[in-house]
Structures are given as structure tokens and as C-alpha cells.
Amino acid sequence: MPQISFNRARLRAWGIPAVALVAGAGLGVGAMALWGPDASGSADAMARDAMAAESGGEQTVTVGLETLEESIDASGTLAAVSSSDLSFEASGAVTKVNVEEGDTVEKGDVIAVIDTLQLTASLRSAEADLAKAEADLSNLEDEADGSDSSDAQIEAAESQVAVLQENVDDAEDAMDDAKLVADISGLVTSQPYEVGDVVSGGSSSGSGSGDASGMGGGSTTAATTTESSSVTIVGQDEWTVSVSLSEADVAEIAEGDQVTFTSEDLDEEFFGVVSDIANLPTTTGGSATYAVELTVTGTVEGLYEGTSVEASIVTLRETDVLAVPANAITTTDGVSTVTVVADDGTTEEREVTTGETIGSYTKITDGLSEGEKIQMTVMQSGGTGTGDAEDMMQQFGGEMPTGGEMPDGMTFPGGGQMPGGQ
Known part of the structure; x- marks a missing residue:
């Protein structure tokens, strides 16, 4: 497995709190991805908010229940759990090819066939030899007189019949080997055979995990052709991603932890779990x-062997938590307060009891209720263009949330299923 670089913990708030914008102030376009646009969602409103963020100001936000998450990021590549290398065991010329590289196959599908003329002749010859030996044995048994000589002749004939029966069995197996049969379902990533190629049967160790089909090779066969060596099938049902983490990061995770995957090659997130952690x-x-x-x-549709993915391993996830942005809270001499905004626009300082801070949010255990509005200070960005978005992201823990809350067990369009919550 490759050694993969990693990034330190990423903190996200999956829920998107509701917002009430104060006239003449705002977070700007970048921050609105976190807090949501104003009621109109107009370009004018977004531009006004960006100007407010440039000069600094106050933002009013609505207190709501959030899903808070803490995670560790890593990079890796997709690998199929099952794969198989198939080659002809018998020798002959390829007479039929049913599958090309890039096709998908089901277990038992015939991929290619070699000429059976010589194999058929060998089988018929073996069957004829066996039939003659069985007839000779029958005659000896009919003529048996109980003498030692008679008994010895019968014993020798029985041994010959057994040997010739093995020859017939081998010839029948060779006929089966004239067909190269898929031993697992999946995507054909390599198919070297063409009609007219001459193959020479042989055997070697393969990498497949499927069962031997008994007809034309299997995951433990190989062959020599005029072109390449074997057909490779990659299973599409089970996938893993191998990553490497530091000792500090490994101490934060456990088997069964939920994982969110993203890839530049895919439009949708998909999900997984930590399945194994090395002891050494x-x-x-x-x-x-x-x-x-x-x-x-x-x-998950659209996954391919070797696809680069980003993995976010969830180390802490709490749902339906009453929480507010940490920079909306002022703490002096151990007393925490927030500025509450009334419906008429008036403000009051109110003492609150806080819990732990996860990312850019702090839990509120007493002093605020869902639906109330509070005021928070937007720091001056001190830059323009993309720098504004980066500066504002820093105020909210370094990353914009990517969407709404993800209920446990929900299946997402185009993606896998998120396992149950921790």
C-alpha cells in the first residue's frame, strides 16, 4: 500500500444557521456561503455585504441547532477489494474474443475461446483407449479361472483402466480450458488477446480473489501469448482507500469511525468507515x-481503480447542538456574554453559560434560546479579491461548510451511505 501524505484536523459545521442581515453591514460573498444569502439573494445585496466586510462591521445571526464536526484529513487512492488475472491453461490459437478492455463482465461470462480441434482429437483418442482397456478387462473377468495368473492379469488390466480414465479426465479439463471464463464480476482493465493469437498454456500465481471457475483458468493461472500475458478484471462492488497518519492523528481515530470522501473526478461526496489501523x-x-x-x-457509481480521493475521518460529531460563532462571545473575568438583538433592533448584553468550542462554534448551555438573534463583529479583511474570502474563512475556523446537515444512515444521490452516528 502506498504511503500517503496527510493534512491536519479540519473542523466543519454541517448545519447552516439562518441569518438576519443588518442594513449596511455584512460578511461578503465568501462568508455568505457559510451563513446564507439575504432574502433576495441579489447581486446587489452580495456586493453590499462584501463592501461591509471590507471595512469591518456587525453581523446579526440567528441562534440555531447545529451539527458540529471535528475531523482529520488524509489523501489516498481507490483500490478494488477484489481483482483477478486470467490466462488460458490450454494451448492453441484464439478463435473467438467476446470481451474487450473497458467492458464489464459477470462471473461465468466467456471472455475468449481457443481452437479446440486438437483438443477434441486428444479427447477422442483418450476415450477410445479407455474403451478398449475396459473391454479387455471385461474379457479377462469373463475368462477368469481363479488361478494366480488370471488374477494377476485382471489386476494389471484394472490399473490400466484407472490410468486411461485419468487421461480422459485431463482431456475433458483441457476442453474446458479452451474457454477463458470470468471468475468474478467487474471491469476488464486488460485484455491482450486477439483472434489468431497463439497461446501456450501454463500456470503461475495470480492476484485475483475470485473463486476458480473450473473452466479456462482462474485467478491462479497465467499464459504466454504473442502479445501480453493475461486478462485483468477489477471488481466494482467493494473499495478501500489506504492512507498514512502520524502517531498523533492515529491516537484520535478508531475502527468504525465515519469517513467522508471527495474526489476531483466525482461530483458527489461518498462515505465509508475506518476498517483497519496498523499496530506498528x-x-x-x-x-x-x-x-x-x-x-x-x-x-457508489463511477469509482475506478487508482482514483485520487480526499478522506475526512470524523473524530467528533455532535448533532442538534445549540451553538453560536465563537467570536460572538465576549469573556471577561470568567463571565461570558453575547449581544442579543431584539425584534425592534435594540440590543442588550446577556450572560450565557458556554460549553466546549468545536471549530469556530461554541456550545451554549444556558442563556440563549433557538431563534434568538445575536450580534457578532466582522473583522476587517484587509485585502481584496480572493484574499477577502480567505481572511473571512479564518474567522470561521478555516473552512466553509459544504451543505446541510447529514442525518445518520441517509443515502446521498450518486454516493454511498453514511454509517450511523458516533
Whole structure:
């Protein structure tokens, strides 16, 4: 498994709180991805908010229930759990090819066939030899007189029949081997055979995980052709991603932890779990890393062997938490307060009891109710263009949330299924 680089913990708030904008102030276009646009969603409103963020100001936000998440990021590549290398065991010329590279096959599909003329002749010859030996044995048994000589002749004939029966069995197996049959279902990633190629049967160790089909090779066969060596099938039902994490990061995760995957090659997120954590580290240049295997859950379309993915391993996830942006809270001499905005626009300082801070949010255990509005200060960005968005992202824990709350067990369009919550 490759050693993969990693990124430190990422903190996200999946829920998107509602917003009430104060006239003449706002977070700007970048921050609105987090807090949501104003009621009109107009370009003018977005531009006005961007100007407010440039000069700094106050933003009014609505207190709501959030889903808070803490995670560790890593990069890796998709690998199929099952794959198989198939080659002809028998020798002959390829007479038929049913499958090309890029096709999908089901277990039992015939991929290619070689000429059976010589194989058929060998089988008929073996059958004829067996029939003659069985007839000779029958005659000896009919003429048996109980003498030692007679008994010895019968015993020798029985041995010959047994040997010739094995020859017939081998010839029948060779006929079966004239067909190269898929031993697993999946995507054909390599198919070297063409009609007219001459193959020479042989055997070697393969990499497949499927069962031997008994007809034309299997995951433990190989052959020599005029072109290449074998047909490769990659299963499409089960996938893993191998990553490497530092000792500190490994201490934060456990088998069964939920994982969110993204890829530049895919439009949708998909999900998985931590399935294995190495007990011993790999040390390179004095740094110890641990191999961690992540397993994709659910059925996900469009996954391919070797696809690069980003994995976010969830180490902490709490749902329906009453929480507010941490920079909306002022703490002096151990007393925490927020500025509450009334419906008529007037404000009051109110003491609140806080819990832990996860990312850019702090839990509120007393002093506020869902639906109330509070005021928070937007720091001056001190830049323009994309720098504004980056500066504002820093105020909210370094990352914009990517969408609404993800209920446990929900199946997402085009993606796998998120396992149950922690």
C-alpha cells in the first residue's frame, strides 16, 4: 500500500444557521456561503455585504441547532477489494474474443475461446483407449479361472483402466480450458488477446480473489501469448482507500469511525468507515506513520481503480447542538456574554453559560434560546479579491461548510451511505 501524505484536523459545521442581515453591514460573498444569502439573494445585496466586510462591521445571526464536526484529513487512492488475472491453461490459437478492455463482465461470462480441434482429437483418442482397456478387462473377468495368473492379469488390466480414465479426465479439463471464463464480476482493465493469437498454456500465481471457475483458468493461472500475458478484471462492488497518519492523528481515530470522501473526478461526496489501523508504525526519515485502511460503504457509481480521493475521518460529531460563532462571545473575568438583538433592533448584553468550542462554534448551555438573534463583529479583511474570502474563512475556523446537515444512515444521490452516528 502506498504511503500517503496527510493534512491536519479540519473542523466543519454541517448545519447552516439562518441569518438576519443588518442594513449596511455584512460578511461578503465568501462568508455568505457559510451563513446564507439575504432574502433576495441579489447581486446587489452580495456586493453590499462584501463592501461591509471590507471595512469591518456587525453581523446579526440567528441562534440555531447545529451539527458540529471535528475531523482529520488524509489523501489516498481507490483500490478494488477484489481483482483477478486470467490466462488460458490450454494451448492453441484464439478463435473467438467476446470481451474487450473497458467492458464489464459477470462471473461465468466467456471472455475468449481457443481452437479446440486438437483438443477434441486428444479427447477422442483418450476415450477410445479407455474403451478398449475396459473391454479387455471385461474379457479377462469373463475368462477368469481363479488361478494366480488370471488374477494377476485382471489386476494389471484394472490399473490400466484407472490410468486411461485419468487421461480422459485431463482431456475433458483441457476442453474446458479452451474457454477463458470470468471468475468474478467487474471491469476488464486488460485484455491482450486477439483472434489468431497463439497461446501456450501454463500456470503461475495470480492476484485475483475470485473463486476458480473450473473452466479456462482462474485467478491462479497465467499464459504466454504473442502479445501480453493475461486478462485483468477489477471488481466494482467493494473499495478501500489506504492512507498514512502520524502517531498523533492515529491516537484520535478508531475502527468504525465515519469517513467522508471527495474526489476531483466525482461530483458527489461518498462515505465509508475506518476498517483497519496498523499496530506498528513505518518509520521514514525519523518520522513514524501508521497505515490506515478506509472502506467505502454503500453502492457508489463511477469509482475506478487508482482514483485520487480526499478522506475526512470524523473524530467528533455532535448533532442538534445549540451553538453560536465563537467570536460572538465576549469573556471577561470568567463571565461570558453575547449581544442579543431584539425584534425592534435594540440590543442588550446577556450572560450565557458556554460549553466546549468545536471549530469556530461554541456550545451554549444556558442563556440563549433557538431563534434568538445575536450580534457578532466582522473583522476587517484587509485585502481584496480572493484574499477577502480567505481572511473571512479564518474567522470561521478555516473552512466553509459544504451543505446541510447529514442525518445518520441517509443515502446521498450518486454516493454511498453514511454509517450511523458516533
